Amino acid sequence: MEHKILVVEDSPVVLKVLRHLLIQNPAFLPVLCACYEEAKDRLEEPGEEYFAAIVDLNLPDAENGEVVDLVLSHKVPCIVLTSNFDDDLRLSLLNKGVLDYITKDSRYSFNHVIKVVERLRKNQNLKVLVAEDSSTSRLFIKILLEQCRFRVVEAENGQEALAKLEADPEIRMLITDHNMPLVNGYELVRMLRYNARFQDLVIIGLSAEGDNSLSAKFIKAGANDFLKKPFYHEEFHCRVIHNLEAQEMLETIRDLANLDPLTKLHNRRYLFDEGESYYSRAATADTGVVSLAMIDLDYFKAVNDTYGHMVGDDLLAVIGQEIKTAFPDVLACRFGGEEFCIVVNSDYQGEDFLVMLNGFADQVRSKEYTAAKIKITCSVGVCRQAVDSLDEAIRIADNNLYEAKRLGRDRIVSDK
Ligand SMILES: Nc1nc2c(ncn2[C@@H]2O[C@H](COP(=O)(O)OP(=O)(O)OP(=O)(O)O)[C@@H](O)[C@H]2O)c(=O)[nH]1
Structure with missing residues (x-):
């Protein structure tokens, strides 16, 4: 959504600078006024809503900061940008409810104003x-x-x-x-x-x-x-x-x-930091057996070779999203390249993990991904037996993944 920012300033140079800085952010639409009357007309236009106002105190038709009262009476957050610093004036403006009082003493002042407006946008x-x-x-x-x-x-x-x-x-x-x-x-x-x-x-x-x-x-x-x-x-x-x-x-x-920048899943480092606690908790608190799956895309090299590395990246990103959607709130990470790892507790969503993995593999197989409409499958190796450590679970799941590839790919091999 676009936010209208009212800028009231009689100096054409300052107006130009503020406009230039504001439009760098596509969320902002500056509305420029050179005097009080123009600002009044703008604010009174029916249906117009302003996200914030940046105002000068000394305008040709209102020399004593009247524009501040005007803006505040329309309940628009007001930032004052002025050339004269005066302690009493600053206090009286802040008491009125002005958001900030910034002096035009350097070019950084303009950046400061924009920072305040951007902060307002995040705050909402x-x-x-x-x-x-x-x-x-x-x-x-x-x-x-x-x-x-x-x-x-x-x-x-x-x-x-x-x-x-x-x-x-x-x-x-x-x-x-x-x-x-x-x-x-x-x-x-x-x-x-x-x-x-x-x-x-x-x-x-x-x-x-x-x-x-x-x-x-x-x-x-x-x-x-x-x-x-x-x-x-x-x-x-x-x-x-x-x-x-x-x-x-x-x-x-x-x-x-902690995150893999391409897929926005957790990275391998995070898996090794956090994953071990799943296994130690299962061993000490009797929370049930933890399951781990290694998911590897099949013939991914061919995707890169056929469509180029960028399209390969797009495909990895979208598969990352598919994993997030299919397995919400789990420890899911990009293990490396086109390989992903998921760790779940036994009570995860009250569903059988193998059934969920099959559902995921079916979905991947049935879709066409990216603008190039790529069809892809995945092979999965699973470790569902009780083991002492994350390393051990990864080793078993990896062996099963190797077996899934050896048997012809596009399948799930689990230890039980
Ligand atoms: N686009 C892209 N490709 C990657 C990335 N990381 C790894 N790869 C590629 O993934 C491919 C993996 O190839 P292989 O290990 O031969 O596996 P595969 O082609 O999927 O074959 P199988 O796993 O045996 O089915 C290689 O070509 C890597 O360059 C990445 O971040 N982006």
Whole structure:
């Protein structure tokens, strides 16, 4: 969906620069206005919705920042880009609810503005939970977050917060007060950090003024950051965004380390890191036998030779997707080349793993893939017996895969 960005600026050069930077992102459609009246007409046009506005304070027909009130009265997030830095003016603008106040002191200022708009676009897909028993405080934080286009969920106490986090995996950030009934903020953070599911949740604690030990306690329990109340909303925005961006960067690095870039399945390294725990758990916790399958595409070299390496890549990517769809929530990885590996617990989806593998092989055989309409089959080797380690399971499945190839391909060979 395209987002209209209103730009109100009397300098044609600045308008041109902002337009150029905004259109680099196809999600943005800049709407340029050279004066207050033009902006007013645009905003009042029926059915027009603006995602954000970038405004200059000094316009030929409105010299004292009137455009800010105009934009805010239409409930459009407003970013001020101005040539004069003035502390009092900055404070008064931030109090009005301006999202950011950026001075045109270098060419980096323009990039900063674009970064703010891009952040807003990402925020609209992110849910933030505010856990706070005071409704006034909760509403204040909710308004601050909604200004940044976050989707906000509320909880009145720690227990409700926990229930909402359990029920809604889309919540990416928790902002929690400490003094709450049932479960307090500090206990809530401790509980969450003991649960692997919430490792990636960004947590910001709120501590009351004068309670110096609480902020440290929050951090020790696993919060990413804390804010002392009362806080200035510029600091609030900065901390929220910085912590979110740090977490996003961490996830990107983790993806780069663990995912195969072509198929988006896990890579071999991840299989060896995680797969062993399936077998150790099965041995110690009596969770049933783990099954492992090696899936190898047949005569894949011929695909490369006939259609070229790029088409071969496309085919591998689409087969990766097929595996993801056919076996959701399993440990599935690209083992190497045109070979894939799947590890499942015995209770996986309550279905027989061999039946599922047969269904998958039937589906691959019946389809035509890529623009070149390629027909392909796969051979599968399976290990379903109880073994002590991942290495042992791979060795058995690999032998069975070799046997499937030897018997003519397009088949599944399993040890039981
Ligand atoms: N396009 C593409 N090809 C790859 C990639 N990785 C490995 N291959 C090719 O996969 C082919 C595998 O060939 P072989 O090991 O002979 O296997 P095959 O042709 O599938 O024959 P069988 O396995 O015996 O049925 C080779 O041509 C590799 O170059 C990749 O990332 N992209």
